[in-house]
Amino acid sequence: MAAHRKSAHRKPKQRPFTGPAARTAATLALAGAATATSAGGAGAAPAEPAPTAAQVRAKVDRLYHEAEVATEKYNGAKEKAAAATRTVDALADEAARRTDRLNTARHTLGSMATAQYRTGTLDPALQLALSSDPDSYLERAAHLDRAGDRQVGLLGSIRRQLSGIARVKARADRETEALAARQAELREHRTAIRAKLADARTLLATLTAEERAAYERSADAAHGGGPVRADRAGTGHAERAAPRSSVAAPNSRAGRAIAFAHGAIGKPYVWGATGPNAFDCSGLTQAAWRAAGVSLPRTTYTQINAGQRVSRSQLAPGDLVFFYSGISHVGLYIGGGQMIHAPRPGAPVRIAPIDQMPFAGATRVA
Numbered sequence: 001m002a003a004h005r006k007s008a009h010r011k012p013k014q015r016p017f018t019g020p021a022a023r024t025a026a027t028l029a030l031a032g033a034a035t036a037t038s039a040g041g042a043g044a045a046p047a048e049p050a051p052t053a054a055q056v057r058a059k060v061d062r063l064y065h066e067a068e069v070a071t072e073k074y075n076g077a078k079e080k081a082a083a084a085t086r087t088v089d090a091l092a093d094e095a096a097r098r099t100d101r102l103n104t105a106r107h108t109l110g111s112m113a114t115a116q117y118r119t120g121t122l123d124p125a126l127q128l129a130l131s132s133d134p135d136s137y138l139e140r141a142a143h144l145d146r147a148g149d150r151q152v153g154l155l156g157s158i159r160r161q162l163s164g165i166a167r168v169k170a171r172a173d174r175e176t177e178a179l180a181a182r183q184a185e186l187r188e189h190r191t192a193i194r195a196k197l198a199d200a201r202t203l204l205a206t207l208t209a210e211e212r213a214a215y216e217r218s219a220d221a222a223h224g225g226g227p228v229r230a231d232r233a234g235t236g237h238a239e240r241a242a243p244r245s246s247v248a249a250p251n252s253r254a255g256r257a258i259a260f261a262h263g264a265i266g267k268p269y270v271w272g273a274t275g276p277n278a279f280d281c282s283g284l285t286q287a288a289w290r291a292a293g294v295s296l297p298r299t300t301y302t303q304i305n306a307g308q309r310v311s312r313s314q315l316a317p318g319d320l321v322f323f324y325s326g327i328s329h330v331g332l333y334i335g336g337g338q339m340i341h342a343p344r345p346g347a348p349v350r351i352a353p354i355d356q357m358p359f360a361g362a363t364r365v366a
Contacts, residue, residue, distance in 0.1 A: 053211045057218070060200045064344045067196040069328045071271040071280055074189035076299045078272070081182035088179055091172040095165060102161040105154055193271055197345060219347060247317050247335025253366045254318025256292035261332045261340040264288070264349045269342045274298075279342045279349060281330050285320055288332055288340075294366055301327045307365040319364050323357040333362070 051059070204212055249255035264287070267278055274283035282303055286296045296306050304322050315321070315333050323329040331341030333354065342349045 050206075053207055053214070056203050056207055056211075057215045060203050060215070061219075063196045063200040063203070065324070065328070067193050067200070067271065068281070068344065069324075069326055070189050070192040070196065072282060072299045072301065072328055074186065074193060074272060075280070075282060076302070077182055077185040077189055079298045081179060081186055084175060084179035084182050088172060088175045091168055091175060095168045095172065098161055098165045098168060102158060102165065105158050105161065108154055197271075200345075216346075219344075249317045251318075251366065253289075253292040253294060254316070257288040257294075257318050257332060257365075258334055258340075260288040260291035261285075261334070261349075265340065265351065267349050269345055269347055269349070271345070281342045284340070284342045284349060285330050285332050289365055292366070296365065300330045303330055304361055304363050307363040310362045310364050312359060312362065315362055316364065318366070319362050321354050321362045322360045324360055325358070327360055329357060 204215070207215065249258055261284065264275070264279060264284060267275075269280060270278035271280050272283070273279050275287040279287065282298060282300045285303060286298060289296045296303050300322060303320055304327050307320070310316075310319060315335075317333060317335040319333040321331050321333045321339055323331075329341070331339035331352070331354065333339050334351070337353055337355065338351050339354050340349065340351055343352065
């Protein structure tokens with residue numbers, strides 16, 4: 001019996017494969033080995049080839065454009081945040097004024113109460129009005145009819161003022177929440193801009209000095225750059241040695257805007273800047289027309305609606321010209337197919353042909 005159990009647990013002897021079975025086994029083994037080699041060597045696969053200089057330049061251009069889109073969104077959020085701040089401040093001032101008026105009315109009632117106390121005739125309505133719990137007073141305001149005519153007027157005024165202050169404070173709370181949302185949006189766009197510009201700088205650092213110089217030359221050509229010279233005003237800014245347009249401005253305001261833009265040539269592009277020492281694209285056009293006495297909104301996508309739309313064939317000096325489908329870039333037309341604009345980081349304000357970017361529309365301000 002024991003021998004039987006021992007033999008039952010004994011493993012059967014393996015017979016070697018022969019003939020077709022052996023060939024099948026060998027094929028499977030080789031396939032498995034190939035699969036294992038492929039899987040094990042995945043990490044050792046050759047790295048992706050480094051991008052070419054042309055690919056780097058194309059990606060840098062795209063990052064600069066995306067940064068400009070984010071800049072215009074930042075400008076819009078900043079404008080809305082500033083408006084929300086003014087509203088909150090105005091509501092705080094209004095609440096303070098209303099509180100002063102309320103305190104004056106309560107002081108008058110206090111004087112009445114003092115006089116009545118001296119004569120032993122403190123009115124119940126005054127007791128309610130001078131209560132430390134105004135809500136309780138308002139709930140029990142039905143007792144007002146027990147006061148004299150003057151007291152009724154003062155008590156009614158206090159009630160209205162309390163209600164008004166409550167409304168102002170409620171609106172201030174809502175506007176404060178809106179301001180917080182605008183500030184969060186501002187931070188989001190600021191972060192996006194900085195990240196894209198940092199990525200662009202990192203990519204440019206992968207180029208050789210010769211490749212970077214070639215990129216700058218090609219970018220200058222695309223945006224109308226050329227020789228620069230020192231600013232005669234001694235501000236330290238470089239100014240492109242470009243002649244002024246021979247096309248006359250249609251009116252004095254347009255002429256003043258163009259003169260301002262010419263004076264800004266050579267000043268650096270800085271996102272979010274509106275002058276006087278640096279500009280972004282919409283900051284330059286806003287500042288130019290401000291010098292002419294015209295107030296423009298802050299962003300490209302609001303400036304395009306700030307005047308009369310004109311076609312490309314109808315362009316006149318002083319018109320605002322816009323580019324890209326998202327209306328993310330703007331320049332000031334000066335005639336002859338040229339504009340003055342703030343192109344991008346690293347490229348100062350300059351004269352450029354308007355056909356170097358996808359034209360999106362134009363607006364005549366005045």
